Amino acid sequence: MIERRRAKRFQVDWQVRVEATEDNKGGFIETGVLRNISSTxxxxxxxxPPSAGTKVDIYVRLPLKGKKWMKYPAHVVRVERGIAAVGAAVKFESARPDFRMPLGTV
Known part of the structure; x- marks a missing residue:
């Protein structure tokens, strides 16, 4: 397999919340684990996970004191079904996150 990644990936184990954007009907909200992250x-x-092509907002909880969240607009590029888990690869629309809490969290 040819490696197509352009940015360095960092292995993490952080909490995420994924919400479908207004473009996608159905009110998709799911929580899970972020396994790796890069600038892209x-x-x-x-x-x-949502299906490939779905536009989503990714909220990443940072492992800092207090509840710090980064929000990335993204779209799902690939879904991989494994034995124990389902992975969703997403591409960020921007390398710059917003810092805000997801709706419905305290």
Missing amino acids: GALLFLPK
Whole structure:
């Protein structure tokens, strides 16, 4: 397999929340684990990931004191079904995150 990644990936184990954007009907909200992240995208493990092509907002909880969240607009580029988990690869729309909490969290 040819490696197509252009940015260095960092292995992490952080909490994520994924929400479908207004473009996608159905009110998709799912929580899971962020496994790796780069400036261009990430790999998430979710119980029920959205399908490829879905536009989503990714909220990443940073492992800092207090509840610090980064928000990335993204779209799902690939879904991989494994034995124990389902991975969703996402591509960020921008390398610059917003810092805000997801709706419905305290």
